[in-house]
Amino acid sequence: xxxxxxxxxxxxxxxxxxxxxxxxxxxxxxxxxxxxxxxxxxxxxxxxxxxxxxxxxxxxxxxxxxxxxxxxxxxxxxxxxxxxxxxxxxxxxxxxxxxxxxxxxxxxxxxxxxxxxxxxxxxxxxxxxxxxxxxxxxxxxxxxxxxxxxxxxxxxxxxxxxxxxxxxxxxxxxxxxxxxxxxxxxxxxxxxxxxxxxxxxxxxxxxxxxxxxxxxxxxxxxxxxxxxxxxxxxxxxxxxxxxxxxxxxxxx
Amino acid sequence: xxxxxxxxxxxxxxxxxxxxxxxxxxxxxxxxxxxxxxxxxxxxxxxxxxxxxxxxxxxxxxxxxxxxxxxxxxxxxxxxxxxxxxxxxxxxxxxxxxxxxxxxxxxxxxxxxxxxxxxxxxxxxxxxxxxxxxxxxxxxxxxx
Numbered sequence: 001x002x003x004x005x006x007x008x009x010x011x012x013x014x015x016x017x018x019x020x021x022x023x024x025x026x027x028x029x030x031x032x033x034x035x036x037x038x039x040x041x042x043x044x045x046x047x048x049x050x051x052x053x054x055x056x057x058x059x060x061x062x063x064x065x066x067x068x069x070x071x072x073x074x075x076x077x078x079x080x081x082x083x084x085x086x087x088x089x090x091x092x093x094x095x096x097x098x099x100x101x102x103x104x105x106x107x108x109x110x111x112x113x114x115x116x117x118x119x120x121x122x123x124x125x126x127x128x129x130x131x132x133x134x135x136x137x138x139x140x141x142x143x144x145x146x147x148x149x150x151x152x153x154x155x156x157x158x159x160x161x162x163x164x165x166x167x168x169x170x171x172x173x174x175x176x177x178x179x180x181x182x183x184x185x186x187x188x189x190x191x192x193x194x195x196x197x198x199x200x201x202x203x204x205x206x207x208x209x210x211x212x213x214x215x216x217x218x219x220x221x222x223x224x225x226x227x228x229x230x231x232x233x234x235x236x237x238x239x240x241x242x243x244x245x246x247x248x249x250x251x252x
Numbered sequence: 253x254x255x256x257x258x259x260x261x262x263x264x265x266x267x268x269x270x271x272x273x274x275x276x277x278x279x280x281x282x283x284x285x286x287x288x289x290x291x292x293x294x295x296x297x298x299x300x301x302x303x304x305x306x307x308x309x310x311x312x313x314x315x316x317x318x319x320x321x322x323x324x325x326x327x328x329x330x331x332x333x334x335x336x337x338x339x340x341x342x343x344x345x346x347x348x349x350x351x352x353x354x355x356x357x358x359x360x361x362x363x364x365x366x367x368x369x370x371x372x373x374x375x376x377x378x379x380x381x382x383x384x385x386x387x388x389x390x391x392x393x394x395x396x
Contacts (some may be wrong), residue, residue: 089361093279103361167299168360173278228356 002174002186003147005196009178012200016233019207020215029217035234041227048226055223075172079118083157088169090175115158122151146209149202156195166192281355284336285301295331306330307364327366332374345372 042048054060063070088102126147129139160166170187177184218224235243291298305325312318334352335343347353347367357364
């Protein structure tokens with residue numbers, strides 16, 4: 001079982017990293033020929049950075065669009081972030097310089113109870129797809145599957161955290177063993193097997209799924225463009241060589 | 253929040269490189285060997301459930317008032333067996349660096365809140381009383 005999971009982790013991490021890199025390259029190189037920031041939009045670069053910050057941290061446009069989706073979505077992502085920081089304890093060595101931050105009572109406490117916030121958010125988002133007619137109409141199977149997958153990961157984590165504790169020292173040894181290629185035994189727990197197995201599945205399908213909104217938001221032209229179409233003429237890089245005017249402008 | 257997360261993602265490869273360069277492969281917690289033959293429960297169960305045992309014992313003792321030899325999961329007894337001793341034979345606090353509780357708890361970033369109230373070393377006074385009782389039993393009153 002330990003070897004199976006070690007292999008699974010290497011394979012899934014490889015697919016995750018390679019798939020994500022390919023996707024990012026695609027996002028990077030796909031042309032944005034038009035100046036289409038959603039107005040009112042910032043007119044300076046730093047303003048765009050601030051707008052993107054609000055978008056990524058507070059989900060500003062979602063807040064303006066649908067309050068219920070925003071509440072549940074934001075709860076989930078907040079919980080996810082806190083739980084992520086808590087999980088660093090399994091991969092960070094206790095003599096690494098960021099350890100005091102991880103080995104902090106408040107951080108660990110927040111990370112543990114964040115799982116409940118996550119679960120409420122996820123169930124809210126699932127309920128939205130089931131009970132709101134217009135959302136149910138446009139929901140694809142992958143929408144449900146993604147939610148159910150993450151709900152199962154969350155629930156198995158909650159089980160280990162609150163109800164059926166596992167040998168966390170053994171688990172850290174296993175995770176560190178993966179990183180230094182000195183494989184250790186995986187502690188036995190059905191919830192751990194479910195948790196890690198589904199995380200591997202999640203990592204594998206991440207580069208092919210709607211979860212790509214995580215890196216994708218940064219590439220969104222309606223959010224990452226400066227609103228200065230009159231001050232500075234917008235020409236996509238690929239079109240520059242075709243465009244006589246811009247050749248004049250770039251030289252002058 | 254997610255911007256911070258992005259930075260943390262970058263930490264991943266750094267950590268991997270860092271730990272490979274460090275070279276000591278998988279480090280595990282190191283702590284003094286306990287005295288006594290065996291623990292009150294099998295080791296693999298203790299590793300997972302010790303906090304619940306201690307909490308349950310707390311309820312028995314404090315809320316129900318059940319004390320004495322029926323106390324199987326007494327924190328005091330944990331410390332009696334698992335405390336480490338320095339060169340002078342003096343017991344070291346069990347939550348001190350490298351000692352029984354601290355070594356694992358620090359390894360996985362779990363804080364311990366037992367010792368805000370409870371003592372961290374074997375109870376010397378109690379041990380003295382036991383020794384006195386034994387001394388008196390060995391030498392009945394009026395002997396020597």
